[in-house]
Amino acid sequence: MNRLFLRFSILVMLSISVATIAVYVVIRSFFGDPLEEVAQQQAAGQVFLLTQYVDQAGPDEWLVRLNKIREITHSKLELISLQSALLQVAAEKKAQFMRGDVVIDIAGKSFYRRVDLHGQRYIGSDEEVLHAQELPIDVIPVIRTEVLRYIIVAFCLLIPIAIWSSAHWRGLQALEKVADEFGEGHLKIRAQTRESDSIHPLAQRMNQMAARIEGLLDAQKNLLHSVSHELRTPIARLEFGLELLRNAASDPKLETRAAAMEADLLELNALVTELLSLSKLDQQPALKLSEFVVADCLRACLDGLQHELSGFKLDTLFLDEVGCMTGDQRLLARAVSNLLRNAGKYASGHIALTLTKNDDGDIIIMLDDDGPGIPAQEREQIFNAFYRLDRSRDRATGGFGLGLAITHKAIQAHGGRISVEDSPMGGARFVVCLPATPEAVAGTT
Incomplete structure (x- = not known):
């Protein structure tokens, strides 16, 4: 029913x-x-x-x-x-x-x-x-006769209502399924209804909305991808010209200026790389699934950032019971590394990385720092592309506001979720919850 x-x-x-x-x-x-x-x-x-x-x-x-x-x-x-x-x-x-x-x-x-x-x-x-x-x-x-009379009246009303609502219910379930699939990223999905269906006007409006959203997202992705690729060519030419200039220059001031230009180029190149990474994640990438030990993946992330985190006290707690998970190890390592870099920018001197499991068997990765923390009203927005708590965007703080956006999409691609809380250390705590086996991964290889 x-x-x-x-x-x-x-x-x-x-x-x-x-x-x-x-x-x-x-x-x-x-x-x-x-x-x-x-x-x-x-x-x-x-x-x-x-x-x-x-x-x-x-x-x-x-x-x-x-x-x-x-x-x-x-x-x-x-x-x-x-x-x-x-x-x-x-x-x-x-x-x-x-x-x-x-x-x-x-x-x-x-x-x-x-x-x-x-x-x-x-x-x-x-x-x-x-x-x-x-x-x-x-x-x-x-009294029984009157009750029976009203029951018969009720059934005479409910039978046509049942027939009418059944058709509506099937249509609403179809729309609900379309909405769920569209929300999961299947932008080509559309509601299929007959013109005689009572929900046909609603389905048509929904299809128009979906087509509009798909068009806007495709335009955004294409623009982002095209701009990123088009920037590669002038960057390469600038790097080549800068190298020639450095070889021909003998003036110390010119060498200093060339070094500053080189730093700008490196920053621009890094931005293009981040934009391309974000664009790939937006296009529902095929995950290269494999089984790997989660603790070993986290240790590899720490080893790769040993130089950047050398000035911090780093505490780690990896429980052996976590064991292995199935996922894209490279993509997950990228997400964790972005979190560690973010902690390195804002922590005062202490970082803690913890690996545990919850009662449902999900893998929990927690990263704590003793920095200034993140205001509650901005904890959802920090995962948006180009959003930064530090509005100055200078080279001292570094970053483009893309690292957490990439992390968020990488975690979502694994069927997990990420949230921000107050840390017992006084700063921010990032909590990553991952299923041991991704339940819904589109286009896996």
């Missing part, structure tokens, strides 16, 4: 229940209790004998005829005092009772009626009440 139909069913049943109660209350307010009318019809025989036979007798015959009725009827007829009857009659019916009318007690299957209002039947008859019990009153079949 789909959730749409379930919700409609609950809504219909609640509506019918409220309508039933409302109808009963309105009818009771304007015309009296319909159940009491049914009870009066069921007790009509005993009431008829009382009014048309017993009450027609003279003053000396009233009790005689009442005793004859007691002998032939299955009901129990007894005389009780007026005060006792007033205690048993419902408050809203006491006025009717005092007027001498028959008052039905549905729950007790009985009725009450005063013998006489003026004491004309016999002495003291105005202070006595006839209480008829064990009457053939049974409103349960009537």
Whole structure:
């Protein structure tokens, strides 16, 4: 049963229940209790004998005829005092009772009626009440009939609703699947619906939105990739001309200027390399999957950055129980190295790298530093390309705001996630959570 139909069913049943109660209350307010009318019809025989036979007798015959009725009827007829009857009659019916009318007690299957209002039947008859019990009153079949009637009405409403909602539900599930696949990066996916489907206009708008997003992303990727490649040629020419200039120059000032130009070229070359790496990750790269020891991968990252991290106190804790994982070792090493470089830029003097497993069997890599930390409002944005906490963008701090973006995409390509927290050391803590075996990797080789 789909959730749409379930919700409609609950809504219909609640509506019918409220309508039933409302109808009963309105009818009771304007015309009296319909159940009491049914009870009066069921007790009509005993009431008829009382009014048309017993009450027609003279003053000396009233009790005689009442005793004859007691002998032939299955009901129990007894005389009780007026005060006792007033205690048993419902408050809203006491006025009717005092007027001498028959008052039905549905729950007790009985009725009450005063013998006489003026004491004309016999002495003291105005202070006595006839209480008829064990009457053939049974409103349960009537209630069951009404309930069955409303159930039939409910089913007659729910059957077409079920047919209608089933088609809607299948269409919504198809759109949900398309949205999930599109969110996972399959930008070519589109919703397929017929023009007669009720959700066809929604699917068309969704397809238009997807096509627009795909076009924008493709244009961005193509521009990034083209610019990166086009920059390679002038950079190569500048490097060649700079080398010629250095060989021909003898002026120390010119050599200093050439060295500065060379540093600018190296920085520009590094930027192009980072842009190309980011562009490849945006295009859903084919991961070169292999099984490797995670701790060995982290040690290799530390060895490769030994010079950059030489001035820091470096603590490591690699648990042996982590063991191996399946993934792209080169890409994962690139992500961890970017995190270590980032820690090296901002840490005051202490860095800690930890490798553990959580209760679900996921691999957890934590990197702590004692730097200034990252403000909570910027922890999501630091993984965007070209976003930097340090807005100066000078060479002293280094970087282009691409390292964490590349790390984020590399972790996502492995089906993992990365987050930022406050570190016990006072700075930032980067937490990487990786499945031991990637669950969804597009285009693996």
